[in-house]
Amino acid sequence: MSPIAQDILEDALALPPLERAGLIEKLLASFDHQSRIAVDTAWAIVAEGRIDAYEAGATETLSLAESKERINSR
Numbered sequence: 224m225s226p227i228a229q230d231i232l233e234d235a236l237a238l239p240p241l242e243r244a245g246l247i248e249k250l251l252a253s254f255d256h257q258s259r260i261a262v263d264t265a266w267a268i269v270a271e272g273r274i275d276a277y278e279a280g281a282t283e284t285l286s287l288a289e290s291k292e293r294i295n296s297r
Contacts, residue, residue, distance in 0.1 A: 241293045 224232070235246055251262055276282040284292070 238296065 235243060238246065251259065254262060273282065277284070
C-alpha cells in the first residue's frame with residue numbers, strides 16, 4: 224500500500240462506523256461494472272453462508288441493541 228493510501232486508510236478508520244460504511248459504499252460504487260458484479264457475487268456467497276450457519280444454529284446471534292453497542296464501541 225502506498226503511503227498516501229495508508230494515510231487515507233488511517234483517516235478512514237478514525238471515522239464513526241456509519242461514516243465508514245458510507246465511504247465503503249462510495250468506494251465500491253467506483254469500481255467498473257464487471258468488478259462490481261464480482262464484488263456483489265462474492266458478498267452474496269458470504270451472505271448465503273451466514274444464513275446457512277444461522278439456520279443450522281451454528282452462529283452466535285445478538286439483539287439489535289447488542290449489535291449497535293458492539294459497533295459503536297469500536
